[in-house]
Amino acid sequence: MRLERRAHRPLFLVLVSPLIAVAAALAIAGILIAMAGAPVLEAYWRIVTGAFGTRLAATETFTRATPLILTGLAAAVAFRARVWNIGAEGQFYVGAITVAALGSSTLAALPGPLLIPTLFAAGALAGMLLMLLPLWLRLRFSVDEVVTSLLLNFVAVLFVSLLVEGVLKDPLAFGWPQSLPVSERALLPKLIMRSRLHIGLAVAVAAAIIVHLLQSRTVFGLRTRAAGLSPAGAAFAGVPLGLTLVKVACLSGGLAGLAGAIEVMGVKGYVTTDLSPGYGYSGIIVAMLANLHPVGVIAAAVFTAAMFVGADGMSRALGIPTYIADVIVSLSLLTMLVALFFTQYRIRR
Amino acid sequence: MTTVLALSGISKRFGDIIANENISIALRKGEILALLGENGAGKTTLMSILFGHYTADSGTVRVDDVELPSGKPRAAIRAGVGMVHQHFSLAPNLTVLNNVMTGTEKLWSFKSDTAAARTKLLGISQRFGLSVNPDARLGDLSVGEQQRVEILRALYNDARILILDEPTAVLTNIEAERLFSTLKEMAKQGLSLIFISHKLDEVMAAADRIVVLRGGKVAAERRVGETSKAELAELMVGHRVTRPIRDAATPGAVALEATGVTVRRGGVDRLKDISFRLCEGEILGIIGVSGNGQAVLSHLVSGLAEPSIGNIRLFGEPLANLGVRALIESGIGRIPEDRNNEGAIGEMAIWENTVLERIWTPAFSKYGLVNRKAGIAFAQRIIGEFDVRGGRPTSRTRLLSGGNMQKLILGRNLHVRPRILIAAQPTRGLDEGAVAAIHARILEARKQGTAVLLISEDLDEVIGLADRIQAIVKGRLSPPVAAETADPRMLGLMMAGEWLQSEEAGHAS
Ligand SMILES: Nc1ncnc2c1ncn2[C@@H]1O[C@H](COP(=O)(O)OP(=O)(O)OP(=O)(O)O)[C@@H](O)[C@H]1O
Ligand SMILES: [Mg+2]
Numbered sequence: 050m051r052l053e054r055r056a057h058r059p060l061f062l063v064l065v066s067p068l069i070a071v072a073a074a075l076a077i078a079g080i081l082i083a084m085a086g087a088p089v090l091e092a093y094w095r096i097v098t099g100a101f102g103t104r105l106a107a108t109e110t111f112t113r114a115t116p117l118i119l120t121g122l123a124a125a126v127a128f129r130a131r132v133w134n135i136g137a138e139g140q141f142y143v144g145a146i147t148v149a150a151l152g153s154s155t156l157a158a159l160p161g162p163l164l165i166p167t168l169f170a171a172g173a174l175a176g177m178l179l180m181l182l183p184l185w186l187r188l189r190f191s192v193d194e195v196v197t198s199l200l201l202n203f204v205a206v207l208f209v210s211l212l213v214e215g216v217l218k219d220p221l222a223f224g225w226p227q228s229l230p231v232s233e234r235a236l237l238p239k240l241i242m243r244s245r246l247h248i249g250l251a252v253a254v255a256a257a258i259i260v261h262l263l264q265s266r267t268v269f270g271l272r273t274r275a276a277g278l279s280p281a282g283a284a285f286a287g288v289p290l291g292l293t294l295v296k297v298a299c300l301s302g303g304l305a306g307l308a309g310a311i312e313v314m315g316v317k318g319y320v321t322t323d324l325s326p327g328y329g330y331s332g333i334i335v336a337m338l339a340n341l342h343p344v345g346v347i348a349a350a351v352f353t354a355a356m357f358v359g360a361d362g363m364s365r366a367l368g369i370p371t372y373i374a375d376v377i378v379s380l381s382l383l384t385m386l387v388a389l390f391f392t393q394y395r396i397r398r
Numbered sequence: 399m400t401t402v403l404a405l406s407g408i409s410k411r412f413g414d415i416i417a418n419e420n421i422s423i424a425l426r427k428g429e430i431l432a433l434l435g436e437n438g439a440g441k442t443t444l445m446s447i448l449f450g451h452y453t454a455d456s457g458t459v460r461v462d463d464v465e466l467p468s469g470k471p472r473a474a475i476r477a478g479v480g481m482v483h484q485h486f487s488l489a490p491n492l493t494v495l496n497n498v499m500t501g502t503e504k505l506w507s508f509k510s511d512t513a514a515a516r517t518k519l520l521g522i523s524q525r526f527g528l529s530v531n532p533d534a535r536l537g538d539l540s541v542g543e544q545q546r547v548e549i550l551r552a553l554y555n556d557a558r559i560l561i562l563d564e565p566t567a568v569l570t571n572i573e574a575e576r577l578f579s580t581l582k583e584m585a586k587q588g589l590s591l592i593f594i595s596h597k598l599d600e601v602m603a604a605a606d607r608i609v610v611l612r613g614g615k616v617a618a619e620r621r622v623g624e625t626s627k628a629e630l631a632e633l634m635v636g637h638r639v640t641r642p643i644r645d646a647a648t649p650g651a652v653a654l655e656a657t658g659v660t661v662r663r664g665g666v667d668r669l670k671d672i673s674f675r676l677c678e679g680e681i682l683g684i685i686g687v688s689g690n691g692q693a694v695l696s697h698l699v700s701g702l703a704e705p706s707i708g709n710i711r712l713f714g715e716p717l718a719n720l721g722v723r724a725l726i727e728s729g730i731g732r733i734p735e736d737r738n739n740e741g742a743i744g745e746m747a748i749w750e751n752t753v754l755e756r757i758w759t760p761a762f763s764k765y766g767l768v769n770r771k772a773g774i775a776f777a778q779r780i781i782g783e784f785d786v787r788g789g790r791p792t793s794r795t796r797l798l799s800g801g802n803m804q805k806l807i808l809g810r811n812l813h814v815r816p817r818i819l820i821a822a823q824p825t826r827g828l829d830e831g832a833v834a835a836i837h838a839r840i841l842e843a844r845k846q847g848t849a850v851l852l853i854s855e856d857l858d859e860v861i862g863l864a865d866r867i868q869a870i871v872k873g874r875l876s877p878p879v880a881a882e883t884a885d886p887r888m889l890g891l892m893m894a895g896e897w898l899q900s901e902e903a904g905h906a907s
Contacts, residue, residue, distance in 0.1 A: 268763050275754055278745045284702060285732075285740035286755040287722030 058392050066388040067338055067345070071352065073388075074381035078373060087367045096374075099362020100355035108244035110351065110358045112316065116141070116325070117350035118253035119308035120332025122260055123176075125341045127301035129264065130277040132184065132294055136198030137305035138329025139205030140179045142320075144172035144306030145313045146209045149320040150217060152231025152313070164235055169252075169310055176306015177299045179205060184298040188291050202329065210322045219319065228320040237315040247315035254347060256304065261343040263300075273297055305329060326357075334382045340389065353378055400427050401463075402590050403448075403479075403559050408457035410443055412797070415788060417443040418454070419614045425559065425590050430581060432601040433594045435611035436634055436829040437801025438787045441594045442484070444611070445561050449481045450474045461559065480552025484563040484800065484827075488547060490537035494530050495519060498551045515554075522553045526583055540689050542573035549580075560584065562593040564800075566600060567827045570687050570855050578604040596801075596829045598627040610634055635831040641862055642838040649865070650678035652714065653818050653849035654699065659708035661694050668694040671708070672875040674868060676818070681840070681850040682878070683864030685857060686893055691873040692853050693735060696822040699851060700732040701725040713817075726755060731816030733807055735823045735853070737800075741807045744796030748786075749777035751795050752810045776813075784809035785835070800827045805836075812839050815846055822853040837863060857889055871895035 079089040100110045120137045127134035148168045151157075159167060183197035210226065212218075217228040237247040264270035275283040276293045284290055308328060313320055335353055339345030360374030403425040410418040417440040425431055435441050446452045448459055453469035460466070461477040474481075488497045499515050519532055528546050536544060545565060552560055562581075566574040581591055581604060595601050601608060602622060610618045610633045618633045631639045654676040661669040669691050676682045686692060697703040699710075701722035710717045712728055725732070734740040742751045753762045753773040762769050762776070777791035784805045789798050798806065804827060811819065821840065825833045840863060844850055853870075854860050860867060867884055869876040869892035876897045879888070 266768060267766050268757050268768055269766065271750065271754065271757060271768055275743055275746065275750075279739065279743040281736075281739045282741070282743040283754075285700070285722070285734055287701070287726060288754070 055393055055395050062392045063340065066392050067340065067349070067385060070338070070384040070388040071381050073384040074377055077380055077384075078377045081376060082369060082373065085369050087369050092363050092367055092369060092373075095363035095366050096356065096359030098359075100359035102362075104241075105244065106358065106362070108241055108246040110355050111250055112245045112247070113354035113358055114347075114350045115247075115249045115253050115315070116308040116312050116328045117331055117335050117353055118250075118257060118347055119304050119311065120328050121335030121339065121346040121350050122253075122257055122332075122343055123301045123305040123308070123329075124333045124336035125339060125343055125346055126260060126264070126273075126304070127297060128336060129341050130273045130294065130297040132277075132297050132301065133193075133195045134180060134183075134198050134298070134301045134305075135195055135333065136180060136183065136201045136205075136302075136329070137308075137332045138325060138327065139198075139202035140176035140302045140305035141309035141312070141325050141329050142205045142209045143175040143179050144309030145320045145324055146212055146217070146228065146309075147175040147306075148172045148235075148310040148313045149228040149231060150212075152235040153217075153229035157232035157235055161234055164232075165237065165314070168231075168235055168314060169307060172310025172313075173303035173307040176302040176304070176309065178302070179306070180298045180302025181295070184294060188294065206322060209320065213320060213322065217320075226322065230319040231314060235314055236318055237311070245316060247311075249311035249315040252307075252311060256307070257343045257347050260300075260304075264343065269293075269296065305332070308332075331378070334378060337382055338385050340385075352381075401425065402427050402461065404458075404460045404463075405444070405448060406458055406460070408444060408447055408454050408459075410440075410447060410452060410454050416614045418447070421457070421611070421614075421616055423609055423616070425592060427590055428585050428588050430585050430591045430593070430604060430606050432605035432608045433592055433611065434596075434598075434601060434608060434630060434634055435617075437805070437827075437832055438799040439611040439634075439829075440614040441611055442563055442799065445481070445563055445592070445594065448474070449479060449561065475555050475557075478556060478558035480549075480555060480557025480560045482545065482548045482552060482560070482562045482565060484567065488536050488544060488551075491535065493533050493535055494539075494547050494550075495532040497536055497547055498532075498554045519550065519554060522550060525587070526553070526580055528580060541568045542570070542577075542688075545569070545577070558589055560589060560591045562591070564594050564596070564827060566595060566597060568688065571857060572687075574600060596827065596833075598630055598830065601630070602627060612636065631830050634829060639831050639834050641834045642841055644681075644841055644844075644863060644865075647679050647845065647865075649680035650847060652676070653678050653712070654851065655711040656698075656705075657708055657711075659698070659705040659710065661698055661703055662706040663694070663703070668873055669698065670873045672870075672873075674875060674878070676849045676851055678817070678847045678849045679844055680866070681844055681852055681864045683860035683867040683881070684851065684853040684870050684875070685860050685867060685889060686855070686870035688855050690870050692822065692855075692870060694873070695870065696732075696735055696820060696853050699725075699730075699820050700734065701730075722755070723758065729817035731811035731819045733811055733819070733821045733824050735826075737804055737807055742795045742803055744794065746795060747792050748781070748789050748795050748798070748806065749773045749791040752777045752780055752791075752806065755810070780806065780809035780813055783813065785832075801829055801832055804828055805832060808836055808839070812843060815843055816848055819843060819848050819850045820853075821850060823855065824852070825854075825856070825859060833859075857886060861886070861889070867892075869893050869895075869897070871898055874898060 082089050082092045099106060101107045120141060123137045124134060148171060151171050152168055179201060183194040186192040186197055187194045213228045214226045219227050219229045237249055240246045240248050240250055272288045272293050275288050276290055280290055312324060331353055335346055335349045338349035356374045356377050360371045363369060364371040401424045406422045408418050408421045421444060433441050443452060447454045450469050450471040450473060458465050461479065466477055467473050495516060498519055516532055523530055528550055530546055565577060569577060578600060585591060605622055608620045609616060612634065652675055657673050659669060659672050660667055674682060694703055701720050704720050753776060757763050762773055774791045786802050786805045788802050808824060825836050840850060852860060852864055864881050866878040866880055868878045876892050
């Protein structure tokens with residue numbers, strides 16, 4: 050028995066591989082649930098109902114999926130060009146804090162239709178700038194951006210913490226470290242009344258579609274792919290390598306920054322240092338589950354969000370720790386890597 | 399004589415392409431067998447099956463009358479089969495000794511027995527006259543030396559059957575001769591060899607027996623004594639091939655001129671004070687032993703390197719911006735030496751590779767949107783016009799055989815006649831029929847006024863095509879000689895750098 054590289058990746062396999070991966074992850078996690086002494090099928094059923102069973106649950110799942118779509122896109126566009134942006138978490142936070150600073154300032158007096166787009170742009174810009182630093186270090190000094198973008202996450206979170214306990218601290222928050230709230234007028238309209246679900250979801254879905262069109266239809270998309278697959282080949286064909294990577298880094302950092310901006314304006318209205326339960330890191334898993342495809346990112350983000358939201362319900366009903374959600378999501382990353390491998394290779398006897 | 403290797407009834411399909419069909423070949427002890435065939439005839443596929451990289455759809459491989467399990471390179475190695483790939487599989491950052499040892503050590507032993515390995519390696523290199531320095535870093539070696547290491551690695555694994563896939567494609571004539579005398583010595587000592595080649599001269603000189611593949615089938619089998627180059631060429635292609643002959647022409651205006659150009663990279667002068675002048679309707683051949691600066695020279699005129707000193711004039715205008723796009727816009731076609739790394743991106747579709755370097759032209763994109771249909775149609779035309787076999791415009795480029803990928807690269811450059819053509823090793827790895835076709839194309843372009851800079855290690859090619867010839871040695875260019883006055887001996891001296899010595903002597907006096 051041995052592996053042989055496939056001439057073509059069958060489209061069918063590419064489409065079903067994430068499903069198989071998820072099924073495998075659920076099967077393995079099922080063993081853990083059984084070991085914890087709970088009925089496996091019921092546990093999974095509880096996750097499904099916990100995530101989608103009621104109006105409240107479903108809107109909560111999609112609210113959680115919104116930032117994951119954007120951070121997932123951030124990772125997907127970067128990885129496609131072999132720019133290893135592990136810094137979406139930090140870019141999320143600088144996007145968020147920028148929006149909090151501007152949205153609570155005199156800028157909030159801007160006319161309504163201008164205010165929200167301006168804040169979106171500001172958040173995205175902040176994320177972009179934070180990603181440009183690691184990219185510059187890579188282009189200029191060949192420093193690996195995996196390390197620098199990752200470490201910048203801690204810098205960014207500490208910086209945010211400095212601000213929310215300092216100049217941006219909300220004096221009305223009974224001493225809690227939280228930022229000034231953004232103006233009422235900067236809050237995103239709800240998508241569904243009496244829920245937390247806001248129009249940020251529509252923005253995220255639109256972003257996924259735009260990224261997809263950008264990658265599949267444009268010169269930028271073609272060049273990015275060339276630069277990612279073979280820098281020497283791309284350079285020979287006249288692809289401006291540095292510029293292309295700068296654009297990719299801007300897009301990636303911008304999407305992560307936008308995620309932070311939307312989270313502030315859509316959900317909380319202010320920034321705390323626990324605004325993100327690791328959205329930036331989960332975005333990497335989302336991107337991998339989606340096979341780096343922007344439209345697939347939407348589905349992968351909803352799946353991941355559903356696991357986290359649903360696990361709460363299951364935990365309450367069956368007394369299994371909610372950590373099982375983390376286990377399932379992480380396992381599905383591993384099984385997805387295996388599944389991806391088999392879309393490229395086949396087993397021969 | 400005993401049969402050491404028997405392939406019987408091997409068939410292999412890739413989708414709807416039949417790469418091998420019912421092939422049976424036997425190899426005897428101490429024999430050198432040459433495998434010939436057009437680009438895409440299935441030679442590499444057959445050897446990959448023999449070595450276990452691919453699994454055959456049907457058929458068996460027997461070594462010493464024992465059937466090899468299919469698809470297991472380790473089993474093949476253990477049975478004494480060694481393979482030297484067309485693209486070397488060595489690690490450039492390791493030493494020769496480490497490269498030879500990798501893959502033979504047990505994964506779970508922490509200690510590696512370097513001393514014993516060194517003794518064994520030196521023993522082998524002495525026995526076959528393959529001298530190497532075991533402690534040299536592989537990346538510092540020339541291509542010919544790297545290949546020697548590949549062979550040593552196979553021998554280190556006690557290979558008794560050695561397979562070489564186009565071993566001479568990257569070697570100079572001298573290196574190739576040395577390789578074949580080594581191979582003959584190995585055969586004399588009882589090893590059995592199979593080599594793949596497109597060069598009929600060396601096949602006639604080195605092989606005992608020749609198998610010709612065509613369209614995935616064995617087309618003929620001949621002993622060397624009973625055949626001729628002409629017959630082999632005909633067997634391969636199915637009809638007679640003759641290389642086209644250059645007829646006299648008067649060159650036009652100067653198209654490309656370099657004066658006193660030095661290119662410095664990493665503190666080293668890769669090109670030193672070179673000058674040349676290339677006219678419209680003329681072919682200037684640059685000959686030289688590989689590794690003497692050809693790569694930098696072709697980068698320089700392809701827009702990938704800039705002169706540190708000196709200047710370049712394009713159609714009489716000083717060239718300020720040497721970018722790839724500027725060059726392409728002014729009508730320069732470029733065929734890179736390294737087709738796998740620079741010429742094409744294997745994971746991209748064939749059509750994407752044909753349009754990538756001119757994606758900005760209105761024919762292929764508008765407002766930043768790619769015109770996929772036009773790209774596919776363009777690729778389809780090139781596939782038809784240049785006889786690229788084995789792929790559709792939407793299939794991945796890496797699936798093309800080496801020669802067919804080269805035809806694709808040539809096609810995208812010659813499809814619209816370029817004003818200047820930079821051709822670095824344009825026919826490396828091409829079969830005789832394809833070489834003739836490409837030469838005809840280049841001569842045709844010359845006739846219509848294209849200025850061609852031909853950088854090649856193949857002397858026959860340069861003599862056949864070039865009007866004037868310069869040699870490149872250690873980053874310097876010799877003064878040009880007219881092709882009419884050149885003979886192989888004189889060119890050999892030029893490549894050895896004889897003019898350099900007299901030049902230096904001239905400076906000293
Ligand atoms: N992995 C693969 N998937 C699909 N088609 C393949 C694959 N490998 C080879 N082919 C096809 O099989 C045919 C034979 O290819 P092969 O590489 O054996 O040719 P070759 O005789 O070595 O040619 P060349 O002289 O150009 O190297 C070609 O048409 C090629 O496109
Ligand atoms: Mg081949």
